[in-house]
Amino acid sequence: MSETTSLTALGLPGDLAARARAHLGEDAEALLRGDPWELLRVPGVTPAQADRFALSVLPSADPQDARRGRALVGFLLAEAARRGDTALPGEAVVRALGGLRIADANAAVNAALDEARVMLFEVEPELPDVFDESAEELPEAEQWLALARYGLAEETVAEGVQRLAATAPPIEAGDGAAEHGEAARQALFHGVSIVAGPPGSEDGLIADLRALEPSLDVPVTVAAVTATAAARHEGAVSLHRLLEAREGLGVLGYARGEQWPLEPGVLVVTGAEALDVELAAALVEACPDGTHLVLAGDPDGLASYRPGRVLADLVATQEVPVTPEPPDGGPLAELAEGVRAGGLRRVEAPGKEVVVVAAADGREAAHRVGQLLADSIPRALGIDVRDVQVLTPGAAGTAALNAALKARLNPGPGVCGGFDAGDRVVVAVPFAEAAAGETGTVTEASPEGLTVEFPDAVVRVPAASLPRLRAGWAIPVQQAAGTRWPAVVAVFPSAEGLTRPLVLTAFTRALRHLSVVTAAGPGLAASVTEFAPVKRQTRLMSLFM
Known part of the structure; x- marks a missing residue:
């Protein structure tokens, strides 16, 4: 049996x-x-x-x-x-x-x-902004419960950040350092620093550090949460690859860690808002004493897909130096900054950087998305459909949208678990070769399994491992944090579940073009002006008190 x-x-x-x-x-x-x-x-x-x-x-x-x-x-x-x-x-x-x-x-x-x-x-409870110092007693500490894996991970992050801050000496860069930006100077002086700003605001920092690298005694490494995100920067790698992910006894781990650390140097992590607490713990454990760790990300966007809000918590501690970076110009930045400020602006986009498509309901929205991917975006903008990512709120809304897009873009019998060669997939449960959230394209399909091409690896996925994959024509906005694509189609079938960080994240995933397909009516604007998400409950900030 x-x-x-x-x-x-x-x-x-x-x-x-x-x-x-x-x-x-x-x-x-x-x-x-x-x-x-x-x-x-x-x-x-x-x-x-x-x-x-x-x-x-x-x-x-x-x-x-x-x-x-x-x-x-x-x-x-x-x-x-x-x-x-x-x-x-x-x-x-x-x-x-x-x-x-x-x-x-x-x-x-x-x-x-x-x-x-x-x-x-x-x-320790957070004190109010205005606290009565004459009060005879401070608020008492509260008892909190956590699953051991997350409780220990948060303590590892706090201890690792404090260790790096204490052990990393300033890096001398000669007279040339004065010519470069504040973020680079902070990165070379402090063991841990943060660059806070919209996606892409780390570009200046990386350019400065690359220019200074020949005069430094240590290497500069750039890593991102996915290989797709890493591809934006020459020589960058995914954290999955940097930490050397390994599978054993059905559990994913990392070869790099306290026993086999990374080489000391300057490590810049882009899209750091997507760091969950366990990945952040693995990262700091792999950084030896003397490493200068720079976390670059947008604390106003969605937090990680998995538990934690590491970047926002570290910013809130006020224990880590934070360099704010302004957005670039252009219609995409103007739209995003309006959302960040609590409004949905109408922007001028003469180069079709932003297009808004109204739909009556979710079904019409799916039809419009199919038109955009199959015809409008490739024809009018010259962006290949492989460089277009559809985003929609929550996992529930993606299934019907993926079915409609497959029927339009790559119809087929679904020879293996519903997938055919040419289908887009996203990793739901990580492999040693590909992180969760990584998107790829099926290049071969048979009843025995799939061959999937990811940005930095080709992976053979046997049929028994197919539950690790999902259709990836459309993915949840929540899973897109930390990654950007040349073109993005943000689909809002209704106003349900929309918040300002979610809309901001959806809008800032696009590098060149954003299509907004909405059946949310006035609910989309209301979500930006009125609705904030419930704050995640974490302990990380309290560990610095």
Whole structure:
């Protein structure tokens, strides 16, 4: 009997049995027989589903079972991580447990802490801008809970930033340094510095450092969150490649780290707003003492696709020198700066740098996007369809849009998992050869698998690994942070879920041309002026207090 079949016999539907097997490993059956609420570790499983499954395994299952309470603590923190949070106030977790019929929430938290998947931290509350210094007592520290992986990663980032700031001596660049910009001077003087501005504002810094490199005693390295982003700068690499991603025991890790660090020098990371807390932790661990780390990104845009808001948190600490960089000129910059300021401006674009296309609904929007990619953009602007990326809010809206675009741009039988040669794909779960969020093109397709060409690698993807890929004609705006394309089509099927950072990120992904296809009506402008996202809950800033 196969593992999946045995899980089906245990009471799991076929699709859920396959997912449980993938996430819980070869011992899934034994694990779930011993503790059916471990099913909550599988993404997408709800407490109600886990409770029904528990009754099929343990007919006398009790809602107050300590195993249930422990699992629900992990579930709540995992759900928060999917929203981008790295931790939650303990009081919020206790309240949520009460809503899930846990009578003794504190006992459930203690059980989760005993298992060591969850950690407890003391977090100093943020003081208001105007604080009464005559107050007899300062606000007390709060207890926060985090999944261990994210709690430890945030501590690694804080310790790494402080270590580099303390160990990197100023780099002498001779008299030539005075002729270059403030960002370059800060990069050479400080162990950690930030260049804050719209995408592309790091170009001057990189040009200055490249010009100074012959007079420096250390190399200058430029890295980006994806190979697509790295291709903008000569000699740049993706962080995935720089840190030498490796797979082992079903887990992705990096060969570079504390035991095998990078060469000391100046390291500039572009698109740093897309750094999640675990990637940032791997990055600082790989930087040896004496490295000058420069994070260049837009703290006003969307934070990383995965948990954390590293760049914005480091800016907020005021412990790291920040050099603001102004935008370049032109219609694209003018439109983006209007959004940044809270307004949706009408801009003059004589070179068709910005085009707005109104649609009545999502279906018409998809039709308009197909026209733009198949005809208008290549014909009128000379931009190849391979250099055009469609962005839309959230993962839910991409499926129908991808289906429509495939039918228009690359119809075919879908010989392997719905994919054919010529299809665009995006990496959902990283490979050793390609990071999550990397886009590529299928060059060969057969029932056995796909060959995918990414900007810096050609990867053979067997059929069994296809769940790591998604159709990539259209990708979520959230997954585009840190990367830019020659042309972007930003699609807003409705006003639902739109916020100023999301719209700003969508608009700033384009290098030469932006088409805005909107069925959101006045909701698009309202999202820019009125709606801000809920602030992610993280601990990183508090670690510098």
